[in-house]
Amino acid sequence: xxxxxxxxxxxxxxxxxxxxxxxxxSVGKGEVVSIxxxxxSGKSTLLRCINLLEKPxxxxxxxxxxxxxxxxxxxxxxxxxxxxxxxQFNLFNNHNALSNCVVGQVEVLKRSKDEATETAMKYLRNxxxxxxxxxxxxxxxxxxxxxVAIARALSMDPDVLLFDEPTSALxxxxxxxxxxxxxxxxxxxxxxxxxxxxxxxxxxxxDRVVFMDQGVIAEEGTPEQIFNNPKQERTREFLKRxxx
Amino acid sequence: MTYEWIIRIITExxxxxxxxxxVTLYISLIGTVIGAAIGLFAGxxxxxxxxxxxxxxxxxxxxxxxxxxxxxxxxxTPMIVQAMAIFxxxxxxxxxxxxxxFAAIFIVSINTGAYMAEIVRGGVxxxxxxxxxxxxxxxxxxxxxxxxxxxxxxxxxxxxxxGNQFVINIKDxxxxxxISVSELYFMTKSIAGNNFHYFESFFVASILYLIxxxxxxxILHRLEKRMDGPExxxxxx
Numbered sequence: 001x002x003x004x005x006x007x008x009x010x011x012x013x014x015x016x017x018x019x020x021x022x023x024x025x026s027v028g029k030g031e032v033v034s035i036x037x038x039x040x041s042g043k044s045t046l047l048r049c050i051n052l053l054e055k056p057x058x059x060x061x062x063x064x065x066x067x068x069x070x071x072x073x074x075x076x077x078x079x080x081x082x083x084x085x086x087x088q089f090n091l092f093n094n095h096n097a098l099s100n101c102v103v104g105q106v107e108v109l110k111r112s113k114d115e116a117t118e119t120a121m122k123y124l125r126n127x128x129x130x131x132x133x134x135x136x137x138x139x140x141x142x143x144x145x146x147x148v149a150i151a152r153a154l155s156m157d158p159d160v161l162l163f164d165e166p167t168s169a170l171x172x173x174x175x176x177x178x179x180x181x182x183x184x185x186x187x188x189x190x191x192x193x194x195x196x197x198x199x200x201x202x203x204x205x206x207d208r209v210v211f212m213d214q215g216v217i218a219e220e221g222t223p224e225q226i227f228n229n230p231k232q233e234r235t236r237e238f239l240k241r242x243x244x
Numbered sequence: 245m246t247y248e249w250i251i252r253i254i255t256e257x258x259x260x261x262x263x264x265x266x267v268t269l270y271i272s273l274i275g276t277v278i279g280a281a282i283g284l285f286a287g288x289x290x291x292x293x294x295x296x297x298x299x300x301x302x303x304x305x306x307x308x309x310x311x312x313x314x315x316x317x318x319x320x321t322p323m324i325v326q327a328m329a330i331f332x333x334x335x336x337x338x339x340x341x342x343x344x345x346f347a348a349i350f351i352v353s354i355n356t357g358a359y360m361a362e363i364v365r366g367g368v369x370x371x372x373x374x375x376x377x378x379x380x381x382x383x384x385x386x387x388x389x390x391x392x393x394x395x396x397x398x399x400x401x402x403x404x405x406x407g408n409q410f411v412i413n414i415k416d417x418x419x420x421x422x423i424s425v426s427e428l429y430f431m432t433k434s435i436a437g438n439n440f441h442y443f444e445s446f447f448v449a450s451i452l453y454l455i456x457x458x459x460x461x462x463i464l465h466r467l468e469k470r471m472d473g474p475e476x477x478x479x480x481x
Binding site for chain 2: 108130
């Protein structure tokens, strides 16, 4: 399988605090990888290191054969190949739903306004938000915002889509609508890395599950292995706490 | 008899009052606009993230240093003193004979700029960090992020403060009478100097100041409402 992203010996310090220790992880093309673990285990930091919202302290991130942590590597150029969906949605407050999906395409990818609008509409339709294109973020519910945010990320035609706890800030009745969109995406062959607390969802859609604990990858394997036959004691402990 | 004198002063001197008010409005409007532009520039430069090393770091450090000196000097001294120092200083030191209106606009602009720089900096800081991150995650450069996402929000956020500054400028241009700019206070002083009815003359001036400041406040409130857009949105079919 072609590797899209390969992480080698990645470490991250916040001050003297080592929050990521010697992380090795590779993600293949079309693979859906879920990262689970308790709060503070470093999973969000790892995701944010992948698109350099946090600067890794050491190690390598290989994207399409190139080490993007090398000096002089163009960060903006790299980031446009990765889509990111945030826990807090982070839709641009000064743009309506459609414009949120258009502005990046026009500015970063230099697409024409018409082409960008067409692409944006396609993905807004996919997430079921085509009726709300004129609405500003503050006029939308959490679930609606997150669906627009997913459409915005998809509009950039990314190679990899990163999800940072996309349902954690949602009211319970809105979690379903977002997970359904993500499930459809996972089935479409898109490469996805998902940090999540939704265990059922992770088990259902992932090709591979990574369990993190105290800044290290404690265990990884197929959903079957992790959820039914965890090898590590701490994985068993974590699952016992979260799966009631 | 006061009331009669007020009527008489208005009927006899209204062209002078109006000319004074027009000059006041002109100087404060241009000064606020230029000042806001200076402030926007300075505020944005001061919020550029400084890289850890390299030429750009040194350059930014120097520019930031200069901007800090500018802001502190003009915020820390009275405008009346700046007016005297700049107007007489320019002719003494550089042999420059400044046009009085130009000098007035210059002084109001750089003063407003110093205040607005801090207001803009606060405006940029108050934009949610997630907005920057989302723009960066899409692959926008710092400048693209600023132009498309952050600055439009900053401009909306600083609009009330800019309006406030405009109102302050309408009142504070009166100190420019020390360099004989023919604004409203200066005109009123010469009208009162002729008729010796100081209270009545300055009563008329206060009404004029009040009309100007209230009108400006009202217009800016309208502008804010318009920028916020409609409360509701229509569904697309």
